[in-house]
Amino acid sequence: MINILTTLLPMQKGRVTIAGHDLRTEPEKVRESIGIVFQELTLDRDMTVREILEYHGRLYSMPKAQRQARVDELLSLVELEAKRDVLTRYLSGGMKRRLEIARGLMTRPRVLFMDEPTIGLDPQTRIRIWDYVKDINRQGTTIFLTTHYMDEADQLSNRISIIDHGEIIVTGKPWELKNALGEDLIYLETSDNREASSLLMKLDTVKGIRDKAKGIIAMVNMDGTYLLPEIMDKLRNGGIKIRAVNLKKPSMDDVFVHYTGRELRDTGTEKTIVAKPGRR
Structure with missing residues (x-):
């Protein structure tokens, strides 16, 4: 999908417009x-670090003064000013990822x-990358992000x-x-x-039931802390013993499992979350 939308692979069918340009007939404008x-x-x-950004600007025929100003601006954004004259081979994984983001901008x-931009990074670096992404979005850039997190x-x-499996099965705000x-969820x-x-x-307060490995998950449409006693009484009155219970708010992991029927880590699954932080 990313390769098609970025003009690296030809479209087989359908129609795509990116930044007002038709992907099939105006690939140069899209790029x-x-x-x-x-x-x-x-x-x-x-x-x-500086040469990487300079070279990319030259590829797009950016004037020298504009190019140099943009390099300084981006190095500040991704906090790599102190590494501007360091060879990229000596950067940490997180620094390299931040430089990749700067080059893309x-x-x-x-x-x-952004195709899984934080894969393999430690939690602290991931959070910093998130901050950069949010800042970029606030400045007016639409971001199309794929992630398995x-x-x-x-x-x-x-x-x-x-x-x-190549089909969008659900779309919506988080x-x-x-x-x-x-x-x-109970x-x-x-x-x-x-x-x-x-x-x-x-x-009436139970919206649905989903099977879990050793139990069940009840999706309820009211505050579960007030409903839980009623649920436990109903099961006990029905002669059913309760061995374990847990109450939580729905998460995106729960959404994923609900619509795909499997955990993301299940063997043989190929699932992608396409996150689109559009212009606000």
């Missing part, structure tokens, strides 16, 4: 309007494509699409997707999960 941060690092190990793109999609996105599962392990599901589905 002039976008920036790309690839999943794999593509930095020249024998160039300095060199030409002030209207749309920035559910928390990343939730934190960064105005709009999320879940793609399963809060809309989570609220569709109910106000709270996890239960019982002596008879099937009978427990049947009893709970008779309650």
